[in-house]
Amino acid sequence: MEYLTHCTRCPDSVHCCKNIRELGFVSVSVEEARKIKELTGQAFNEFLDFGPLPRETIRACTEDNKGSEGELRMAQMDGGRILRLKTAPTGDCIFLKGRKCTIYGGRPGICRIYPFWYRQKNGEMDVTLYERPSDCSVSKASEEKPPLSFQEKEEILSQARLLEAQRNLPKAVVRQFVEENRISCL
Numbered sequence: 062m063e064y065l066t067h068c069t070r071c072p073d074s075v076h077c078c079k080n081i082r083e084l085g086f087v088s089v090s091v092e093e094a095r096k097i098k099e100l101t102g103q104a105f106n107e108f109l110d111f112g113p114l115p116r117e118t119i120r121a122c123t124e125d126n127k128g129s130e131g132e133l134r135m136a137q138m139d140g141g142r143i144l145r146l147k148t149a150p151t152g153d154c155i156f157l158k159g160r161k162c163t164i165y166g167g168r169p170g171i172c173r174i175y176p177f178w179y180r181q182k183n184g185e186m187d188v189t190l191y192e193r194p195s196d197c198s199v200s201k202a203s204e205e206k207p208p209l210s211f212q213e214k215e216e217i218l219s220q221a222r223l224l225e226a227q228r229n230l231p232k233a234v235v236r237q238f239v240e241e242n243r244i245s246c247l
């Protein structure tokens with residue numbers, strides 16, 4: 062699982078778990094949120110956010126191509142909101158502590174798949190690599206030693222299928238979950 066462990070070697074300056082507030086957000090499904098609650102013992106409203114996304118983030122999603130993450134997020138967005146992890150005052154993911162993900166075993170699907178993504182081609186899903194900064198150690202490694210192993214590809218594709226399954230889930234389900242658990246909408 063060579064490519065899937067490269068993020069642990071990533072420099073802080075480009076690390077995807079850092080400065081998330083500037084880069085975007087870490088979306089979570091209701092099911093993923095339940096797993097995180099179980100793992101951490103925290104209440105949902107301690108780690109989830111349903112506040113309005115910044116306009117520039119929404120704009121970036123609308124400008125993304127078909128089949129991209131932005132397009133998937135637009136399909137899930139509800140009045141400019143999406144269920145996501147909170148960020149710390151530093152802008153880092155709330156679960157990043159001393160360069161380590163404290164919920165690694167239960168991290169959301171988007172964290173499991175990144176910086177890979179997927180595309181539909183002739184009715185089949187294939188794996189692609191996001192365009193990342195030159196310091197991204199996954200990008201570097203994949204330039205030096207492509208391709209992914211069969212096992213790595215399968216793991217990414219199984220996450221991709223889970224992400225796709227979330228595309229058309231009724232927004233009312235998330236709304237109800239947010240209201241019942243008093244998740245911040247500010």
Ligand code: SF4
Binds near residue numbers: 068078175193
């Ligand atoms: S995907 Fe690339 S830039 Fe992001 S944390 Fe991993 S190695 Fe760093």
Ligand code: SF4
Binds near residue numbers: 078157161163
């Ligand atoms: S949940 Fe873990 S892997 Fe995902 S952004 Fe937060 S610290 Fe990084």
